[in-house]
Amino acid sequence: MTTPFDAPDWRGLSQQDLDRGLNNGAAVAGSGGMVDGWDRRSAEMRAKHPDHLDLRYGPRERNRIDFFKAAANAPTLLFIHGGYWQMRAKEAFSLFAAGPMAHGINVALIGYTLAPEATLDRIVAEIHAGIDFLAGRLPDLGGDANRIAVSGWSAGGHLTATAMSNPRVKGGVAISGIYDLEPIRHSYLNDKLGLDEAMSRRNSPMMQAQGAMKPLALTVGAAELPLLRRQTADFAGHRAKYGLPVSYEEIPGANHFTIMDQMLAPAGRITMMIRQLFERMAISSS
Known part of the structure; x- marks a missing residue:
C-alpha cells in the first residue's frame, strides 16, 4: 500500500489548511445539489419499498433501520450514512440500495444519533x-442472519x-x-x-494493534482531498501490517x-466489491 504522493502530513498544516483539507463540501463544486438529488431519489426508493421502514432498534429518535428486501433468504448489506458524525440521515441514502439489490442482496440502512447529542463512543x-x-x-424479514456485511x-x-x-x-466495504x-x-469538526x-484513540481503527480476521475492502476516489486519500491508504497498510484481510x-x-x-449502478465498481465480498463469504462458509 502506498501513501498518495500529494498527501501532506496533517501535523505540519496550519489550522486553516487542516480545516480546508477536511472540508469535502467546499472542495466539490455543486455538492449541495448532488445531495439534494440524493434526497429526491431516496424518497422514491422508500415509496417503492415501504414495508419495513423505521424499525426501532433503540430508545433514541434516530435508532431506526430501513430494510429493503431483494430476495428471500438473501444476504444483507447494512449501510451506514456519512456526514462527519454530525449531519445527514439514513433517509438520504436509500437510493444507493439499488445497486446491491440488483444482485439479490437485501439492504438495510441504519440511523444513529448525531453529535453533539451523542459522543462518538455512543454512536x-x-x-x-x-x-x-x-x-x-432477519429471519422474520426474510433474510439470512448468518450473512451480514457492512x-x-x-x-x-x-x-x-x-463494526467489523x-x-x-x-x-x-x-x-x-x-x-x-x-x-x-x-x-473545526471537533466543535460538535x-x-x-482518549476518545479519539480508542475509536480510531488506525490506533488498534489488532482487528477482526474478516475481509474489508477499502476504497476512495482518486479526485478526493489528499488527506482523505491518505486516510484510506494508510489504513489499508495498517491492516496489511497485522495480517488482516484487506x-x-x-x-x-x-x-x-x-x-x-459506483454503488448506485448495478455494474458500478463498489457494487461489484459488495457482490464479490458476499461471494467470498459464501465460499469461506461452505
Whole structure:
C-alpha cells in the first residue's frame, strides 16, 4: 500500500489548511445539489419499498433501520450514512440500495444519533446495537442472519471499520472513510464531536494493534482531498501490517460525492466489491 504522493502530513498544516483539507463540501463544486438529488431519489426508493421502514432498534429518535428486501433468504448489506458524525440521515441514502439489490442482496440502512447529542463512543455503540437487532430480526424479514456485511461512506466508512468487531458481521466495504481521528480532533469538526485524546484513540481503527480476521475492502476516489486519500491508504497498510484481510482501490476521477455513483449502478465498481465480498463469504462458509 502506498501513501498518495500529494498527501501532506496533517501535523505540519496550519489550522486553516487542516480545516480546508477536511472540508469535502467546499472542495466539490455543486455538492449541495448532488445531495439534494440524493434526497429526491431516496424518497422514491422508500415509496417503492415501504414495508419495513423505521424499525426501532433503540430508545433514541434516530435508532431506526430501513430494510429493503431483494430476495428471500438473501444476504444483507447494512449501510451506514456519512456526514462527519454530525449531519445527514439514513433517509438520504436509500437510493444507493439499488445497486446491491440488483444482485439479490437485501439492504438495510441504519440511523444513529448525531453529535453533539451523542459522543462518538455512543454512536459506535448504537451501530453495534443496530447490528445485533438486525441479526435478530432477519429471519422474520426474510433474510439470512448468518450473512451480514457492512458498508458506509465518509463517517460511515469509519463506522464500518469499527463494526467489523461485531461477531454478526462477516465483512465490509468502507468508502472514503476516516480511520485516524486525530486530525479530526484538531479541526473545526471537533466543535460538535468534542473528542478528547482518549476518545479519539480508542475509536480510531488506525490506533488498534489488532482487528477482526474478516475481509474489508477499502476504497476512495482518486479526485478526493489528499488527506482523505491518505486516510484510506494508510489504513489499508495498517491492516496489511497485522495480517488482516484487506483490499485497497482508488476509483479514477471520483470525488467524495461522485464515488457513490459506483454503488448506485448495478455494474458500478463498489457494487461489484459488495457482490464479490458476499461471494467470498459464501465460499469461506461452505
